[in-house]
Amino acid sequence: MNEQLINVPMFNVQIDGVWHRFPRGTRVIEACAQAGTFVPRYCYHKKLSSPGNCRMCLIEMGMARLGPDRKPELGVDGMPVINWMPRPQISCAQDVTDGMGVRTNSPLVEECRRGVMEFLLINHPLDCPICDQAGECELQEFSVEYGSASSRFLENKVKKPKNVELGPRVTLDDERCILCSRCIRFCQEIAKDDVLGFVDRGSHTVLTAHPGKRLENNYSLNTVDICPVGALTSSDFRFKMRVWFLKETKSFCTSCATGCNTLIGTREDVIYRQTPRENDAVNSSWMCDYGRLNFGYIESERRLLEPRILSGEKLVPVDWPTAMAQAAAQLKHCQGLEVAIIASGRMTNEELWLTAQLAKTLGVGWIDIVPRFGPGDDILLSEDRNPNSNGTRLLGITAEPGAQLPAIVEAVKSGAVRALLVLGEDPTKLGLSLEQLKELPSLIMMDILSSVATENATVVLPSFAFAEKRGSMINGEGRLQRLNRAVRAPGQARDDWEILRDLIQACAGTNGIGSVEDVFRQMSETVPHLAGLSLSKIGDLGVHVMEVNESPAPPYTPASHDIEEEMEHQPPGRTSK
Amino acid sequence: MSVCVSRPKLNWRERIYLPAIVGGMAITIKHLKNMLLGRTKVTIQYPEQTLDSEMPEHYRGAPALVRDTDGRVRCVACQLCEFICPPRAIKIVAGEIPPTDRFAKVEKYPAEFDIDMIRCIFCGMCEEVCPEQAIYLRKDYAITGFTREEMVHHKDKLLEIGGVMHGVILKWNEKK
Numbered sequence: 001m002n003e004q005l006i007n008v009p010m011f012n013v014q015i016d017g018v019w020h021r022f023p024r025g026t027r028v029i030e031a032c033a034q035a036g037t038f039v040p041r042y043c044y045h046k047k048l049s050s051p052g053n054c055r056m057c058l059i060e061m062g063m064a065r066l067g068p069d070r071k072p073e074l075g076v077d078g079m080p081v082i083n084w085m086p087r088p089q090i091s092c093a094q095d096v097t098d099g100m101g102v103r104t105n106s107p108l109v110e111e112c113r114r115g116v117m118e119f120l121l122i123n124h125p126l127d128c129p130i131c132d133q134a135g136e137c138e139l140q141e142f143s144v145e146y147g148s149a150s151s152r153f154l155e156n157k158v159k160k161p162k163n164v165e166l167g168p169r170v171t172l173d174d175e176r177c178i179l180c181s182r183c184i185r186f187c188q189e190i191a192k193d194d195v196l197g198f199v200d201r202g203s204h205t206v207l208t209a210h211p212g213k214r215l216e217n218n219y220s221l222n223t224v225d226i227c228p229v230g231a232l233t234s235s236d237f238r239f240k241m242r243v244w245f246l247k248e249t250k251s252f253c254t255s256c257a258t259g260c261n262t263l264i265g266t267r268e269d270v271i272y273r274q275t276p277r278e279n280d281a282v283n284s285s286w287m288c289d290y291g292r293l294n295f296g297y298i299e300s301e302r303r304l305l306e307p308r309i310l311s312g313e314k315l316v317p318v319d320w321p322t323a324m325a326q327a328a329a330q331l332k333h334c335q336g337l338e339v340a341i342i343a344s345g346r347m348t349n350e351e352l353w354l355t356a357q358l359a360k361t362l363g364v365g366w367i368d369i370v371p372r373f374g375p376g377d378d379i380l381l382s383e384d385r386n387p388n389s390n391g392t393r394l395l396g397i398t399a400e401p402g403a404q405l406p407a408i409v410e411a412v413k414s415g416a417v418r419a420l421l422v423l424g425e426d427p428t429k430l431g432l433s434l435e436q437l438k439e440l441p442s443l444i445m446m447d448i449l450s451s452v453a454t455e456n457a458t459v460v461l462p463s464f465a466f467a468e469k470r471g472s473m474i475n476g477e478g479r480l481q482r483l484n485r486a487v488r489a490p491g492q493a494r495d496d497w498e499i500l501r502d503l504i505q506a507c508a509g510t511n512g513i514g515s516v517e518d519v520f521r522q523m524s525e526t527v528p529h530l531a532g533l534s535l536s537k538i539g540d541l542g543v544h545v546m547e548v549n550e551s552p553a554p555p556y557t558p559a560s561h562d563i564e565e566e567m568e569h570q571p572p573g574r575t576s577k
Numbered sequence: 578m579s580v581c582v583s584r585p586k587l588n589w590r591e592r593i594y595l596p597a598i599v600g601g602m603a604i605t606i607k608h609l610k611n612m613l614l615g616r617t618k619v620t621i622q623y624p625e626q627t628l629d630s631e632m633p634e635h636y637r638g639a640p641a642l643v644r645d646t647d648g649r650v651r652c653v654a655c656q657l658c659e660f661i662c663p664p665r666a667i668k669i670v671a672g673e674i675p676p677t678d679r680f681a682k683v684e685k686y687p688a689e690f691d692i693d694m695i696r697c698i699f700c701g702m703c704e705e706v707c708p709e710q711a712i713y714l715r716k717d718y719a720i721t722g723f724t725r726e727e728m729v730h731h732k733d734k735l736l737e738i739g740g741v742m743h744g745v746i747l748k749w750n751e752k753k
Contacts, residue, residue: 129655129708130685163676163684239671239685242656 011098012079016105019079028091028102029057037104040113040142042120042228043180044092047285048189052093054120054180056142058112061089064099072099088112113146121147123158123203124229125175133230135243139178158203166196167215169235169289170224174206177231183207183223190286191379193217207231218288218381225275225285234273236293241265241272249486250277250540254346254466255291256376257384257476261541262287264295264467264486271295271467271487279541282479288381295467298487302449304462305491315460320494320502327459328506330442334419336363340408343397344424345369345386347496348471348483350519352388352395353527354500355423361508366411370425371402387466388473394529394546405430412436419444423496424463428453446499462493469495470516472538474545481542482535624719632716637699639717640692641739642732643710645747649680650736651711654687658703658712666696667703683749690732694720710745 008023015035022031030046032039042054064072064080072080080099088108103109120139128134160174184196184207195213198205209215215223224232246265253260253274260283265273274295276287307323308315318326331339339362343355359367369392376383392398409431411417419442420427427437428451437443438456445454446461454460468489472482489495501513513519517535524530529545537543590596611617621628642652654671672688674681703712715738722728730738 129657130653130683134655162682239654239673242660244660245656 009098011096011100013096013099014079014082014101016103022096024095026096028059028061028094028096028100031096032059032091032102032104039091039104040138040146041092042138042178043182045182045185045226048182048185048226050093051181051185052090054178055090055116056113056120057091058088058116059091059109060103060106061085061091061094062101063097110146113142114148117142117146118148118152120178121151122153123160123175124178125157125173127176131173131176131230132233132238132243133176133227137230138228160204160206164208165235166209166232167220169293170215170220171233171235171238172207173231173233174208176229177207178229179205179207180228182226182228183232186219186223186226187215187217190222191217191219193219196223218290218377219286219379221289221292222276222286237273241267246272247486248275249467249484251467251484251486252282252473252475252481252542253287253291253294254387254473254483255294255385256374257382257387257389258283258380259387259473259475259479259481259542260287260291260380261481262292266467266486269487271298277540281541281544282475282477282481283380286380288377288379290381297449298465298467299490300449302451303490303493304447304450304454304460305493307462307492308460310458315455315457320492323459323461324499324502324506327444327461328503330444330458331362331419331421331503332507334442337365338416338418339364339421340366340411340417340419341368341421342405342408342423342425342427342430343367343369343392345372345384345389345392345401346424346466347388347391348469348473349388349391349395349480349523349530350471350516351423351496351500352391352397353523354497354504354519356396357511358421358500358504358507361504366404366408366417368398368404368408369401370405370430382476384476387475390474390476390478390546390548391472394474394527395523412440415439418442422446422453422457424448426451426453446496448493461499462491463496463499464489464493468493469497470535471497472520472535475542476548478544478546478548479542480530480533480538480545482538482540629716636716636718637701637714639694639699639715639720639730639738640697640701640703640712640735641715641717641730642687642690642735643713643739643742643745644736645742645745647747647750649683649749650686651709651742651745652687652690653683653685653709653711654690655685655708657706657708661702661706663700663702664696664698666693666698667691668693680749687732690735692730692735693728694722694730695725695728710742713739713742715739 010021010023013020013022013031015032016037020035029039029041029044039057039059041057044050044057062082062084065083067073075081082101084101128140134140162173162175164172164174166172179198187196188194195209195215196207197210199208200206221234224234245267247267248263248265251262251264253262261277261279262274263277264271265275274292276283276285278285306317307320308317309323309326341355341359341364343352372385373383374385389401392401398404412420412432413436420440421444423446428434434452434456437453443457444459445457446463447454448463448465466483467486470483470485472480474480497516497519504511520535524533533543642650645651654669656669659667659669668691669687670689672686674684674686699714701714704714717738
């Protein structure tokens with residue numbers, strides 16, 4: 001890679017009077033961006049092809065003047081003399097050449113931008129007060145710089161379809177569309193689902209789906225992200241919240257092993273949306289709809305809000321010290337081989353490491369996580385739906401997720417296991433019946449949502465969801481990434497690592513851990529892959545920490561493991577209304 | 578840096594003070610005379626008496642939502658007033674107008690619109706920022722309640738105070 005970069009010829013390009021050097025193949029618009037000048041654009045997106053149809057990125061361009069010997073003439077400064085072209089050029093579809101000159105802020109260029117803006121706004125409805133894009137709309141942004149305060153257009157605006165349901169998750173307003181074709185190119189080039197296109201001519205051109213087809217691929221909501229105006233909006237986010245209220249927290253998606261980088265948009269402890277965050281090592285600029293909309297359960301009615309212990313025949317709410325003391329007493333009451341731990345591939349490295357410490361403290365032999373598979377694709381969605389399978393391997397929870405699970409289930413059934421600690425999983429989905437769980441002398445469950453199993457546990461410990469905690473996970477390609485807290489958890493729920501630390505302390509005395517940073521520090525001292533790292537050193541884009549051998553993923557068998565989220569996430573498209 | 582302010586030089590009339598004292602007493606005695614004859618009133622007997630009829634045009638009272646002459650609630654829940662409100666008194670939850678509705682083309686309406694009148698400082702920024710001519714400061718000033726909840730004006734109360742606004746731009750009617 002590096003050698004290729006070195007061998008690429010570098011070209012001298014003059015941008016706004018200053019000479020820069022760029023490698024061959026750099027788009028002029030990107031060269032301007034690297035030189036510190038942002039050229040306004042609508043149709044150009046750096047991850048897509050350049051059709052050059054919006055004309056917003058017009059600039060003045062010139063080539064090196066050639067002398068009679070076909071060599072560039074050099075000026076007094078030793079640089080080529082530039083022959084300026086008499087008309088503007090688009091900068092998005094042109095690569096840099098040696099001796100090229102670019103003017104991005106000349107009077108001609110500014111006049112061109114004003115003209116393009118006026119044309120784009122001729123048929124635009126100007127319904128910003130009801131438009132979800134308002135606040136992050138490029139049409140609004142460039143209007144501030146190049147728009148006119150009043151319209152010279154006296155004729156009636158062209159009327160086009162509004163509020164069209166383009167697919168289960170995307171709503172289209174054709175009047176707002178500026179025909180940039182980003183969504184069409186995304187569907188062709190990235191999603192490989194060519195359903196969108198333009199029909200009709202002139203100012204009556206509209207964006208539409210192919211007759212009989214809908215924009216319903218698993219990447220449809222990326223078209224909403226890249227739409228520079230409010231033509232494509234998310235049906236899920238529609239009218240929920242204005243974007244300028246949203247606090248955006250850098251995080252990543254925990255719905256599969258890919259771990260797409262995201263921004264979680266929240267306001268006052270409510271999550272309103274997730275949008276992809278650019279990370280070329282993981283997800284480029286995209287994420288799938290399944291992961292994007294899989295956050296509704298965080299505000300579910302079924303959230304566990306308080307620790308509870310079994311007293312007599314029913315679970316009663318107690319305070320945390322009581323619940324922890326009860327859980328520790330139940331665990332200590334059993335011999336090491338009578339305890340089994342079912343952890344989860346959705347736990348962070350810190351939590352898994354503490355779980356391993358707890359297992360070591362108690363001398364637990366039975367420990368595994370629940371593997372979770374679903375149909376994957378070639379784009380982003382991984383077949384492994386556990387976000388941290390590699391973390392469980394690295395931290396010694398299990399060599400192969402699920403290998404020990406049948407043995408644990410058998411041991412529970414036979415009564416050999418007398419205490420079962422379940423961390424964020426549902427044991428009834430592993431083939432254990434309710435009666436078998438009820439017969440367990442102690443069933444300690446740490447979870448987010450209540451289930452049949454938590455209703456029949458002896459101790460219930462409410463914990464945090466992915467958007468409520470800090471921590472790290474290792475994605476399917478061995479990249480260590482960091483979760484940041486976007487919202488506060490409801491009720492008395494506690495951070496998972498705190499619960500596990502307190503359990504260890506109650507069983508084995510103090511361990512000197514006071515924060516999640518302490519957990520990571522102790523973990524990095526014992527795990528060589530993480531040596532020298534800390535939560536802050538992971539950074540926003542993650543760090544590659546382990547090589548993943550290319551073992552083929554186990555085949556997907558839908559009957560083997562029930563994927564509850566697949567049902568839960570069914571986006572509330574308007575078909576349901 | 579200090580500035581020297583020179584003392585004014587007083588002439589002999591000013592120095593003996595008597596003319597000023599006499600002049601002041603004259604004004605006081607004039608007021609006393611008017612009071613005794615019942616010509617000046619310094620106190621209004623509120624709430625039996627009010628100045629409601631003499632309110633100035635620019636008086637800023639309680640903010641309220643208005644309807645237009647078509648009967649449509651002007652507000653489209655753009656939440657700019659919620660954003661601009663300095664004491665954060667406004668809370669809006671947007672809703673979607675069903676496609677069968679008479680005003681379906683407007684698409685969006687405020688499902689909930691609360692103004693906490695304990696927080697409101699009557700600054701009028703909500704009226705100024707509103708792109709839909711939907712919220713106005715009316716002349717209501719006597720806003721009372723026994724509980725905090727009573728002091729929150731919900732959408733119904735706001736529309737009741739606001740009433741119908743004439744002479745506003747009916748921009749949504751120009752569309753299909």
